[in-house]
Amino acid sequence: MxxxxxxxxxxxxxxxxxxxxxxxxxxxxxxxxxxxxxxxxxxxxxxxxxxxxxxxxxxxxxxxxxxxxxxxxxxxxxxxxxxxxxxxxxxxxxxxxxxxxxxxxxxxxxxxxxxxxxxxxxxxxxxxxxxxxxxxxxxxxxxxxxxxxxxxxxxxxxxxxxxxxxxxxxxxxxxxxxxxxxxxxxxxxxxxxxxxxxxxVTPRTRSMLTQADKHFERTGRSLLADVLASEREDGTRLIYDGDHWSAYVPIAARWPIEIHLAPHRDIPDLPSLNDEEREELAVVYQDLLRRVDRFYPGIDRVPYIAAWHQAPVRIDRPLSRLHLQLFSILRAPGKLKYLAGSESAMGAWVNDAIPEAVAARLRELK
Missing domain, CATH: 3.30.428.10 (HIT-like)
Known part of the structure; x- marks a missing residue:
C-alpha cells in the first residue's frame, strides 16, 4: 500500500x-x-x-x-x-x-x-x-x-x-x-x-503579500486571519463554519460564484495541516463543490477553478496563509463572465453578482 x-x-x-x-x-x-x-x-x-x-x-x-x-x-x-x-x-x-x-x-x-x-x-x-x-x-x-x-x-x-x-x-x-x-x-x-x-513568486501572491505586510505593520496581526475572523463574526457571507475550516464569499468577490475556504489555524501551506484538518478538508471540499454544481437549476456540472493559495517556498512565509479560492465564470445559465475591456486592459473588475446574495444561495444548497 x-x-x-x-x-x-x-x-x-x-x-x-x-x-x-x-x-x-x-x-x-x-x-x-x-x-x-x-x-x-x-x-x-x-x-x-x-x-x-x-x-x-x-x-x-x-x-x-x-x-x-x-x-x-x-x-x-x-x-x-x-x-x-x-x-x-x-x-x-x-x-x-x-x-x-x-x-x-x-x-x-x-x-x-x-x-x-x-x-x-x-x-x-x-x-x-x-x-x-x-x-x-x-x-x-x-x-x-x-x-x-x-x-x-x-x-x-x-x-x-x-x-x-x-x-x-x-x-x-x-x-x-x-x-x-x-x-x-x-x-x-x-x-x-x-x-x-x-x-x-506569482503576481497575485505578491499583491497579497504587499497588503499583508502593510496590515502587519499597522496592526501586528495576520491580514488573512483578520479577514477570516471578520467573516465568521459577521456571518452574512459565511457558508460553512466547522471545527477547523470556514468558507465564505469574499466581500469584494470578483467572480459570479466565488468561495474562499480557510483553516482556522495560521498555517502557510498544505503540508502544515494536521490530521484533523486534513480529514475535515476532505469532507468540506466536496461539500462546496456540490453546492456550486447545484447553484443554477437545470445545470448539473458548473465550470469552476479550484485554486490553492500556498505560501512561497522561501520568502515572506509568516505573511502568507493557506486558503482555497473556488470560483466559476458562469454568471447565469448559458452566460459567461468575460474579462472584457475594464478587466483585461485595466485590471479594474466589475462583478454583476452581489456577494451576500450568492452566499445566501450557497447556504440553501446543503
Whole structure:
C-alpha cells in the first residue's frame, strides 16, 4: 500500500516520472510498463520579464500542439488496457496518478540550444515543474461525487507533491489547482487537476503579500486571519463554519460564484495541516463543490477553478496563509463572465453578482 509519503514511482517511456497514490486499504503493484515510442520532450520554454509591470511572462510555443478535446476512446488520462491505444497511465486501473506534463510551461531542465535572445535578467529558460494529477480512472467522474476515501487520497497527494516540489532549489511557489469545464479552457475532460511549481513568486501572491505586510505593520496581526475572523463574526457571507475550516464569499468577490475556504489555524501551506484538518478538508471540499454544481437549476456540472493559495517556498512565509479560492465564470445559465475591456486592459473588475446574495444561495444548497 502506498501513502502520501511514499507513493509508487515509475518512469514513462520518454523519461518523465509518474506517481501512483492508492486509497487507504488498497494494494496495487503498478508494474505495467509504458510501451509507447514517444518523441524527445520539448524543454524550450522561455521567461521574458515585463519591465512595465514587473511580471514574468512564459513563452511556451510547443504547447500549441498539445492534445485538444480528444474523444473518450482517445483520452490520454484513462488507464491503458487491451481495447485502447496506450495512454499516459500505463496501468489498467488506478486511484490517483500524478505525472510530469508532456507539454509543460516550465521544465525541470533546459533543452540544449533552446531558442531565445539570451540568459540575462529579461530572458531566461523557464525552469520549474508542471504536473498532471488524475483524480480517478473513471472518465466520467466528478470530484464532488468521488468516495470520501478518494478525496482523502487527493489531499494526501497534494501534500506529497507540494513537499517534494518545494525541495527543488529553483522552485519559489507551488500551486495545486483544478480547472473543470470547457468554458474554463479545459482541453481534457477526464477528471484531473494540475500542479505548477513556479521559479518565481506569482503576481497575485505578491499583491497579497504587499497588503499583508502593510496590515502587519499597522496592526501586528495576520491580514488573512483578520479577514477570516471578520467573516465568521459577521456571518452574512459565511457558508460553512466547522471545527477547523470556514468558507465564505469574499466581500469584494470578483467572480459570479466565488468561495474562499480557510483553516482556522495560521498555517502557510498544505503540508502544515494536521490530521484533523486534513480529514475535515476532505469532507468540506466536496461539500462546496456540490453546492456550486447545484447553484443554477437545470445545470448539473458548473465550470469552476479550484485554486490553492500556498505560501512561497522561501520568502515572506509568516505573511502568507493557506486558503482555497473556488470560483466559476458562469454568471447565469448559458452566460459567461468575460474579462472584457475594464478587466483585461485595466485590471479594474466589475462583478454583476452581489456577494451576500450568492452566499445566501450557497447556504440553501446543503
Amino acid at each position: 502506498t501513502s502520501e509519503r511514499n507513493p509508487t514511482r515509475r518512469t514513462l517511456a520518454d523519461g518523465r516520472q509518474i506517481f501512483y497514490f492508492d486509497d487507504a486499504g488498497r494494494t496495487r503493484d503498478h508494474t505495467a510498463r509504458d510501451t509507447r515510442e514517444l518523441p524527445t520532450l520539448d524543454h524550450s520554454s522561455r521567461m521574458r520579464y515585463d519591465v512595465l509591470t514587473g511580471e514574468w511572462i512564459t513563452v511556451a510555443s510547443h504547447r500549441m500542439t498539445r492534445t485538444h478535446l480528444p474523444s473518450t476512446a482517445e483520452c490520454p488520462l484513462c488507464p491503458t488496457n487491451e481495447t485502447r491505444t496506450p495512454t499516459e497511465i500505463p496501468d489498467a486501473d488506478y486511484d490517483v496518478a500524478v505525472f510530469e506534463n508532456r507539454f509543460p510551461s516550465f521544465a525541470s531542465s533546459p533543452q540544449d540550444g533552446a531558442p531565445g535572445t539570451g540568459d540575462g535578467p529579461g530572458d531566461r529558460p523557464a525552469l520549474g515543474h508542471c504536473e498532471v494529477m488524475c483524480f480517478s480512472s473513471d472518465h466520467t467522474a466528478s470530484v464532488a461525487e468521488l468516495p470520501l476515501e478518494r478525496m482523502r487520497t487527493i489531499v494526501g497527494a497534494w501534500i506529497s507533491r507540494t513537499e517534494e516540489l518545494s525541495a527543488d532549489p529553483v522552485v519559489e511557489q507551488v500551486f495545486c489547482f483544478e480547472n473543470r469545464g470547457e468554458e474554463i479552457g479545459v482541453t481534457l475532460t477526464h477528471p484531473h487537476g494540475q500542479i505548477y511549481a513556479y521559479p518565481y
